[in-house]
Amino acid sequence: MLYAVVDIETTGNGYKGQKITEISALIFDGKKIVDEFTSLVNPEQNIPTFITNLTGITNAMVRNAPKFYEVAKKIEEITKGTIFVAHNVNFDYNIIQAEFKSLGYDFKRKKLCTVRLTRKIIPGLPSYSLGNICSGENIPINGRHRAKGDAEATVELFRRLLERDDNFTINSFLNPRSRQATLPPLLDKIVVDKLPETFGVYYFKNLAKEVIYVGKANNIKQRVISHFYDKKKKEQTMCLETADVSFTKTGSELLALLLESSEIKHIYPKFNRAQRRAGEAVGLFSYEDQKGIIHLAYNRLKLAPNAIMKYYSVAECRTHLESLCAEFELCPKYCHLQTNVSSCFHYQLKECKGICCDKETVENYNVRVREAIKSVGIGAENLVIKEKGRIKNEVGFALILDGIYKGIGYLDASQDEVLKTPEEYQFFVAPKKDNRDVQRIIASYLKKKEKLKALENGEISI
Structure with missing residues (x-):
């Protein structure tokens, strides 16, 4: 069996923009290196200073080096029929595969990761970086952060792993049904195997358990x-x-969505961006003027009386308000999207058919405003949304009191039968904070449920 032990150096501009600056492929038969190819590569983009400081590879060094398409055939030929081996194999493999893809070629090889193999064959090390493993194993690295130096060190590490592999770990990693080659280098396959196939929330953690x-x-x-x-x-x-x-198992998709949202805002994980924003700053509210026309308006949350909905920014609020105007044919002037005007923009275009042009009655216009308000958020009612529990004979639920989300909870089915009012459920709830995101999740769920009910009753058709 032949192995292509590979290492690359790159421009370090993220996975999509990362280009190879140096590559080394050492063909190893399990005992010795039988062939090799090493070359600088012109990445056709600037090498950042911090990368030059790390690798020693400068823009001048690669200026006259071959471009990837000029070395691609050699790389394809020398690695053909081999098993692709690298320290953190997905990094090197994915970037090389992307380079080939840009040339219209599908590069595919079986893979082995020496990080994952070392974790299995030499467990308990404080670190599995190539430098730390080689230091502990007294493996010299002649040219750290250069492709050939790191590839030679990886060959020696791999040779020792082959010698110590008494449990046929390498063979098991090469099993097509094993996901070892696709798993993150620091993650044990046992952890993935034990994951349940059910509704819930999952947490990715680093080595520090964060x-x-x-x-x-x-x-x-x-x-x-x-x-x-x-x-x-x-x-x-x-x-x-x-x-x-x-x-954490939740029993249903709705309860998983609600738990996910609250956990993100509580833990503030570095890779969650969409929901980890600070607290809401703007509130949408309604009021009736002297003519009896219902207005929709927005202001800072502290100055928005009985806010219908809360937002993280004015821009987010205005975008939602604009969509309400379009959906319910409301007047931009009375939604405070156009200020200091006597009539709305539609009037200027001679398209206005609404209230600001006296084309309809106040009563008819207000009906649509109330429909728009009803569509926003979850209203001001007390509500228990019941879902499946995590186990048999368990009821999961989300609790809303006076239009405010209180959290989720679980009850034995026999306990649930005893409770009569939404207020009684608050003693069984894990308290969570109300916010724009959970309001959106619940409103969307209720709207979908209402639509399904209408379909079942034949009130609407698809």
Whole structure:
């Protein structure tokens, strides 16, 4: 069996923009190196100063070096029929594969990761970086952070791993059904194997046990594994840091969405961006003027009386308000999207058919405003949304009191039968903060449920 032990140096501009500056492929038969190819590569882009400081490779050094397309055939030929081996194999393999893809060629090889192999064959090391492993194993690195120097050190490490592999670990890693080659280098396969295939929230953790990402899933195991196949820069970077995955079962998608949202705002993980914003700053509210026309307006949250909905910014509020205007044919003037005007913009275009042009009655206009208000958020009612529990004979629920989200909880089915009012459920709830995101999640759920009910009753058709 032949192995292509590979190392590359790159421009370091993220997975999508990262280009190879040097490559070394050493063909190893398990005992000795039988062939090799090493070359600088012109990345056709600038090498950042910090990368030059790390590798010693300068723009001048690669200026007259061959471009990747000029060395691609040699790399394809020398690695053909071999098993691709690298320290943190997905990094080197994915970048080389991307370079080939840009040339219209699909580069595919079986893979082995010496980080994962070392963790299995030599467990308990404080660090599995190439430098630290080689230091502990007294393996010299002649040219750290240069392709050939690191590749030669990886060959020697791999040779020792082959010698110590009494449990046929390498063979098991090469099994097509094993996901070892696609798993993050720091993550044990046992952790993934133990993940449940059910609704819930999962937590990616780094070596320091810090939560770096929170996600929700209808199938926890399936969703977690999908991250490892994602080629996006954020996903790749996150997976490289992932050393453990924990989870919480929820019983339903709605409860998973609500728990995910509150966990993100509580933990503030570095790889969650969409929901980890600061508290809401703007409130949407309504009022009636002297003519009886209902206005929609917005202001800073402290100055918005009985806010219908809360937002993180004025821009977010205005965008939502504009969509309400379009959906319910409301007047921009009376939604305070156009200020200091006697009539709305539609009037100037002679398209206005609404109230500001006296084309309809106040009563008719207000009906649509009330419909728009009803569509926003979850109203001011008391509500218990019941879902499936995590186990048999358990009821999961989300609690809303006076239009404010209180949290989620679980009850034995027999306990649930005893409770009569929404207020009684608050003693069984895990308290959570109300915010724009949970309001959006619940409103969307209720709207979908209402639509399904209408379909079942034949009130609407698709």
